[in-house]
Amino acid sequence: MTQVTERGTRLPAPPRAGVRRRSPAAAACVVGGAVAAGLGLGFLAVLVIVLWISSPYPDSGPGGALHLAAGLWLLAHGTELLRYETLSGVPAPVGVTPLLLVALPVLLMRRAARLGGASDEEDEEVLPASAVFSAVLCGYLAVGALATVYAAGGPMPADPISAAWHVPLVAVLAAAGGVWGAKGRPLGPLPHWLPGGVRRGFVRPRYALALRAGAGGALVLLGGGALLVGASLAWHGAQVQASFLSLTGVWSGRFAVLLLALALIPNAMVWGAAYALGPGFALGAEVTATPLGFAGAPALPRFPLLEALPAAGPGTPLTWAAAGVPVVAGLAVGWFAVRRAREVSYGETALTAALGALVCGLVMAGLAATAAGPLGSLRLAEFGPVWWATGAAAFGWTLVLAVPVAVGVHAWRYRPAEGPVAVDAQAPVGDGWHDSGVRELRWEVMRKASGALVPEILPEPVPPAAGAVPVVPAAPVAPVAAGAPAVRARRAVTVVAGLGLDLGPRPEPVAPPVPPVPPVAPPVTGVRVLARRKPPA
Secondary structure, eight states, X not given: OHHHHHHSOOOOOOOOTXXXXXXXXXXXXXXXXXXXXXXXXXXXXXXXXXXXHHOSSOSSOHHHHHHHHXXXXXXXXXXXXXXXXXXXXXXXXXXOOOHHHHHHHHHHHHHHHHHHHOOSSTTSOOOOHHHHHXXXXXXXXXXXXXXXXXXXXXXXXXXXXXXXXXXXXHHHHHHHHHHHHHTTOXXXXXXXXXXXXXXXXXXXXXXXXXXXXXXXXXXXXXXXXXXXXXXXXXXXXXXXXXXXXXXXXXXXHHHHHHHHHHHTHHHHHHHHHHHHHSSOEEESTTOEEOTTEEOSOOOOOOOTGGGXXXXXXXXXXXXXXXXXXXXXXXXXXXXXXXXXXXXXXXXXXXXXXXXXXXXXXHHHHHHHHHXXXXXXXXXXXXXXXXXXXXXXXXXXXXXXXXHHHHHHHHHHHTXXXXXXXXXXXXXXXXXXXXXXXXXXXXXXXXXXXXXXXXXXXXXXXXXXXXXXXXOOOOOOOOOOOTTSOOOOOOOOOOOBXXXXXXXXXXXXXXXXXXXXXXXXXXXXXSOOOOOOOOOOO
16 A cells, blocks of 8 residues: 555645746736837837938948937937037037827837737736736836937937936836727726715716817817918928028938928927917027017027028017917817706806816926927027916916807707797697597596496586677566466577577487407306315314
């Protein structure tokens, strides 16, 4: 027995406590985040290398082009770059981020997080959302740290402090959006550490309407800004063309300038919206362009988009017309803030419109902060719209216009269809039902079917019509002597003029045959009566 027991097959030992099995899905998420960062770096590296190869006068070798590509990748996250080759010898920061370039890392990171949180096969391991988020973020930030170190040896290194919080911020927002999309965009309850009133308040539909209204107002402002930029470019077409042709004479350089201008078009849209709102945008130290005009001579570099700026001096009626953009935005916020429900009060509608104006102001403040930045250390240290002034102006314009518009639209949508009609309770109903005799016939049928349980309808007294001859009371009849023949007294008759009376016998209404009603339950046959037993004493 001992030999058989000792030579038997050993059972697998239980896993030790504290030893965790490595998950291949988590490792795949880490690799996915690193690949997303690598794809962004690779795309910019290929673009810069192509421009470097096609340039007839390259300033550096391929190593310098790769360092520049790493710096551009960090600039796409909002990181400030440092330019050392200046006339004064003082390093100049470059902090204006092309917003179209930001879409590259955001889309790649969001795609990596969405693929990490999705599962194609049933037996495939599915990680929780927090694990996918952390794993993808670790892989992406590891490559970001390496890119920051590598760009430090190039012509435009990145500011380490700026890169330390800009790159993680963009990665966190993009990864959160990807994981949320992979899980079906759930709208779960708010955290329990929030007050109960706050959690109950955010469940109400007014906040969804406010988000929609605020987003609609921001889109209208951006569209109006794009319209202003396009109109100004067309107005100053000759200056824009001359600036584009004078920057470089080779096609590779012009192609690079064109790509940079296209990447800065979203920035120009935000600048146009800030200009229409009133605060405008800064063009250097103590110089701001507004619809009312601007004074001074800003030290601007030659660039095609900057040639579309309005002329220096006081404003004109053409520049004042830009105020129509925030007016349309306020009308849009008020229109989208109306809830399609009749039971909503006017106060609720006004509050929704005010919240929509607040959302619009916050969105425009965030866009203005990302579209601006320094281009130098002295006169160009402030370049672009001021975020707090742009947000406050957007909130003020939309609040003043959206609240009355929302209340007016709500009152117009749910107005009464017709005015109030006075109804006389004593007026007869002229629908033909009570005068055709159908009601009496059906009542008689019901009375016969119920076994005379339903009372009979008594005829209503008919009042004398207009123009009737009054009835003259008959004279008292004298007593008749015994044996005299009886004289029949005359009957009083009411004569109505203008009526065709048929004094013949009136036929009795014939009730329609009543079909037999089937019994509710079949008749019981063969009932057996059981004798009642007496309880034992």
